[in-house]
Amino acid sequence: MTDYRRLRVALLGAGVVGSQVAALLRQHADELADRAGAHLEIVGIAVRDVDAPRAVDLPRELFTTDAESLIVGADIVIELMGGIEPARTYLLQAINSGADVVTANKALLATHGPEIFEAADQVGAQVYYEAAAAGAIPIIRPLRDSLAGDRVQRIMGIVNGTTNYILDRMDTEGADFADVLRQAQELGYAEADPTADIEGYDAAQKAAILASLAFHTSVPLDAVHREGITQIDASMIESARKAGYVIKLLAVCERVAEETGDEISVRVYPALVPREHPLASVHGANNAVFVQAEAAGNLMFYGAGAGGVQTASAVLGDVVSAARRHIAGGVGVGESTRANLPLLPFGKVNTQYQVTLEVADRQGVLATIATILSEGDVSIATVEQTVADESGDPLARVAADPRGIAKLVIGTHKAQEQNLSETVERLAASDVVDRVVSVLRVEGD
Amino acid sequence: MTDYRRLRVALLGAGVVGSQVAALLRQHADELADRAGAHLEIVGIAVRDVDAPRAVDLPRELFTTDAESLIVGADIVIELMGGIEPARTYLLQAINSGADVVTANKALLATHGPEIFEAADQVGAQVYYEAAAAGAIPIIRPLRDSLAGDRVQRIMGIVNGTTNYILDRMDTEGADFADVLRQAQELGYAEADPTADIEGYDAAQKAAILASLAFHTSVPLDAVHREGITQIDASMIESARKAGYVIKLLAVCERVAEETGDEISVRVYPALVPREHPLASVHGANNAVFVQAEAAGNLMFYGAGAGGVQTASAVLGDVVSAARRHIAGGVGVGESTRANLPLLPFGKVNTQYQVTLEVADRQGVLATIATILSEGDVSIATVEQTVADESGDPLARVAADPRGIAKLVIGTHKAQEQNLSETVERLAASDVVDRVVSVLRVEGD
Structure with missing residues (x-):
């Protein structure tokens, strides 16, 4: 076995993902050492209950309830506890004590990402989070x-x-x-x-x-x-x-x-x-x-x-990356947020819509609906009855429908969300519309 | 404009990809500086003919035929010339003069990869090559x-x-x-x-x-x-x-x-x-x-x-990564090759096959073919005539085919490449086989 440097890895959490990470780190230890250029030694696994049953078999002596002691002196801290606290506090402690951190905690990053990235920037640590979005998929x-x-x-x-x-x-x-x-x-x-x-x-x-x-x-x-x-x-x-x-x-x-x-x-x-x-x-x-x-x-x-083992793959990729960075030296590369683009209010978003209505079956209904849409700056692309009828023009068919209620599916050109929602309200209030069945956006057309 | 450090970028080659890289580096200069944490300044573009027509409009004074002078003092060298020489010599010069290098040169990496990676390891430089496989796809x-x-x-x-x-x-x-x-x-x-x-x-x-x-x-x-x-x-x-x-x-x-x-x-x-x-x-x-x-x-x-601009995207991602690494310090992370797995000889590969034969249409043909396959350790999974006939058993139909020649499509279970190729030779030599039409492997089943 090559005489690699040892890196101390602390694992916080041994749930579905954490237990798989621990198992794979031990099972593939030599292989991972060759790839990382360092031995990845699990120094402990912090859990709430050391005696709780685990999905995989791990030595009992690795478990501890004392996360803070584990973090001190670790080179790499893997946070797989989930939730905001105490995960946030532990991650910040890990960063401030000089560790690189790996996390799959999307809730934490989505709410406290800037605080965590800023803390890492301050000390030159790196935050890895491949597993936080779309599981095993490298994104x-x-x-x-x-x-x-x-x-x-x-x-x-x-x-x-x-x-x-x-x-x-x-x-x-x-x-x-x-x-x-x-x-x-x-x-x-x-x-x-x-x-x-x-x-x-x-x-x-x-x-x-x-x-x-x-x-x-x-x-x-x-x-x-x-x-x-x-x-x-x-x-x-x-x-x-x-x-x-x-x-x-x-x-x-x-x-x-x-x-x-x-x-x-x-x-x-x-x-x-x-x-x-x-x-x-x-x-x-x-x-x-x-x-x-x-x-x-x-x-x-x-x-x-x-999935536990799939997400563990992403976590382990991050652990190997963190180890390689430790060996290479230098400071961490912070997140790129300097574009600082403004957020478009949701009401101003432009999309296509499919609006399904149940309407009264009488003369002039479609004209009324078309007028409401037009006044709302929503342009109609297609109109269909959901009950298929191969003959004639769909618009004509609506008026001619022998039933009391006709079902109309209106496809729009791109329209502004706010205009659309106001228009749907006016449609719902109109006496020719019996019911707004659904309003769905169309993406990827 | 933020007062970023300047990084000197030398570009070798201004073909379909190179000219797009140069254009995008200039067009998005401020945006890329914000992301890289450094100004990416093109110090020159080495080409064979400075007056050759280019796909995009670039200042004439950037062009030079003197690649070696350009490389000296560059922080990042982008090699998009293609081919083995002089690309190999220039990349090694760039590495040895302290630059990180970005290349899309698959021919060079596939033939001289170890030499280039070894040179980079010696001086702590990094080689980036996202564009060398599958173009714009991050792989x-x-x-x-x-x-x-x-x-x-x-x-x-x-x-x-x-x-x-x-x-x-x-x-x-x-x-x-x-x-x-x-x-x-x-x-x-x-x-x-x-x-x-x-x-x-x-x-x-x-x-x-x-x-x-x-x-x-x-x-x-x-x-x-x-x-x-x-x-x-x-x-x-x-x-x-x-x-x-x-x-x-x-x-x-x-x-x-x-x-x-x-x-x-x-x-x-x-x-x-x-x-x-x-x-x-x-x-x-x-x-x-x-x-x-x-x-x-x-x-x-x-x-x-x-595609030029698609591949340029991958090259620019590498350039930004190289810049971030320069700012962060530390040495490059070398390629992981320590697993050093042996190469299985092609003859020992196991795959499924589809073998299409034209055979004589007479009694006992299929028995003869099945015997040849069996003796070659190739196990039959399916046998079909390519001319569809819904009635009867496919094996029976071959014998009963009224034409002089029947077309047989044989699907195999997994078999060894060497066994299969020897078996196909024996089939071709057999007097019941008129012609081996095709032998195709099946993947992804």
């Missing part, structure tokens, strides 16, 4: 380094495996949201309390992290517009399919050219994605990040977005 | 850093845009190889001398680079088994389609568990890829690299594999 380094000379225009990411699993099963099986969610919980794809996933909080954290990297701007979590998937039902999925779309929960990070310069928009919502778009074929609990850059063009990164 | 950093803690099992890459463009058009249009090649040349997707692309030399260089990174082993170019696509004709594409496959030129880098430990196989050939595999939907001149890793599972990286 942090590509955005942070590979695309550092380019100008990212837009990111569309499927960054939450649970919601993709649910929407994909709804799409392939025609199943209802509640049924699929329950099955997902039984299979371990969704947590007992699924709020963070299905309401888009998890995706919003990842969106903030990706947007910060892509636009060289600290994007605070509360700047991310967020909508979940709980209102998506089987009929919306079916309508989307008929129109050539699939519904995906997307994290969209967009650079928008305004007259006064570029602004950025970061938003999470279920959107209609054309079936021929590469993101449409991301199935099950997988993740994918589609990046459009000025010079590079379209790129896509695909893989497992979660 | 070097993911393999080198993000997956450094994992164990890559297998890479399947579509890494040559020209051949993918040709095969894709043959597949979608049923066109012949020669016609599509001529059109590709007219459209600029293929060079006047297309040998490097269509014979797989370009893909083999990239395969050597990817395999070296993935397996932490210096893989010499001559260890890469290479076959081109010139023998692929419209009927083979059509047969593949009927069997649910598409033909792609693949770079396959594989870790093989042998009794004495892991060995690696690196090979480039046209292969049958199942239509549902993510690589099957990589169209046009795009590239994609599919990676299977022990912990991370399946990953895919997709994007533009060539």
Whole structure:
């Protein structure tokens, strides 16, 4: 065995990911030493309960409840506890005691990223967080380094495996949201309390992290517009399919050219994605990040977005990188946030929409609706009845429908979010509209 | 403008990629300075002819024919000349005079990589080469850093845009190889001398680079088994389609568990890829690299594999990384090659095959063929006649075929390359076989 320098690695947390990281560090010790140029010695694993059952077999003497003692003197601290506190305090302690830190903690980075990066800059430490967005998929380094000379225009990411699993099963099986969610919980794809996933909080954290990297701007979590998937039902999925779309929960990070310069928009919502778009074929609990850059063009990164051993792969890549940096010397490279682009208010975002209405079936209805849309600066691209009828003009068919209620699906050209939402309110209030069935944005067209 | 340190950037070569790199460095100077933490000042562009026409408008005073003077005193040297010499000499000079180097030169790295990396290690310089494989797609950093803690099992890459463009058009249009090649040349997707692309030399260089990174082993170019696509004709594409496959030129880098430990196989050939595999939907001149890793599972990286401005994006990412490293201090991190895995001889590779034969139509033919395969240790998985006939057993149909010649498509289980090739020779020599139409490997099943 080569006589490498020893680096002291402290692990905070031994849950699904942490226990896999510990196991792989021990199992592949010689191989990792050859790659890192240093022995990566686990000096301890801080946990709340040293006697709790673990997913993998690890020596009991490694466990301790005393995280602070473990941190002192560690060269590399891996934080896999999750949550804000005490993770934040421990990470800052690690940085201030001279360690490089590796974390998969998206909640912490999305809310306290600037504080942690600033602390690292002060002492020349490095923060690694490949596992904090899209699990095993290498996306942090590509955005942070590979695309550092380019100008990212837009990111569309499927960054939450649970919601993709649910929407994909709804799409392939025609199943209802509640049924699929329950099955997902039984299979371990969704947590007992699924709020963070299905309401888009998890995706919003990842969106903030990706947007910060892509636009060289600290994007605070509360700047991310967020909508979940709980209102998506089987009929919306079916309508989307008929129109050539699939519904995906997307994290969209967009650079928008305004007259006064570029602004950025970061938003999470279920959107209609054309079936021929590469993101449409991301199935099950997988993740994918589609990046459009000025010079590079379209790129896509695909893989497992979660899972203990998959996420451990990303963590271990960071640990090896941290070790190589320790050996190489020099200070850490801070996050690039000097572009400091302003955030476009959500109301000013331009997207295409699909508005589904149930309307009264009588003369002049479509004229009334078209007038409301036109007055709201929302331009109509397509109008369809959802009940297929191959004969005649769709507009004429609406008036001629023999039933009392007609279902109208209106596709818009790009319109401003604020105009659209005001217009939808006016539609809902109009006496020709029986019900606004759904309003979905279209992305990737 | 922030008072950043100035870094002197020397550019060698102003072709399709080089001129874009120079233009973008100048156009986005302030933005790149903010990201790099340093002004990236082009001190000169070395070319053979300063008066040659350029794709983009650049100040004449930047051009020089004196590369060596330019290299002296540069902090970062970008080599985009291509070819082995004088690129190799200049890169070594740059490294030895203290510069970090950025190169897109796959031919040079695939043949002289160890010499260049060793020179960099000696002086603590860093070699960046994100653009050397798969153009704009970030694949070097993911393999080198993000997956450094994992164990890559297998890479399947579509890494040559020209051949993918040709095969894709043959597949979608049923066109012949020669016609599509001529059109590709007219459209600029293929060079006047297309040998490097269509014979797989370009893909083999990239395969050597990817395999070296993935397996932490210096893989010499001559260890890469290479076959081109010139023998692929419209009927083979059509047969593949009927069997649910598409033909792609693949770079396959594989870790093989042998009794004495892991060995690696690196090979480039046209292969049958199942239509549902993510690589099957990589169209046009795009590239994609599919990676299977022990912990991370399946990953895919997709994007533009060539093009001046696309490749410039990857080069500029490297330039920003080099600048950040200069500011941060410390020595460069060398390539990880200590695993030093042995190379599995091509004859020992195990794959599935599809063997298409024209055979005499008479009693006992299939028994004879099955015996030859069995004696060669090649196990039959499927036998099909290519002329569809819904009735009866395929084996029976061969014997019963009313024509003098029957076409047989034999799918094998995994078999050893050497056994297969010897078996195909015996089949060709057998008097029941009229002609061996094609032998294609199946990957990604």
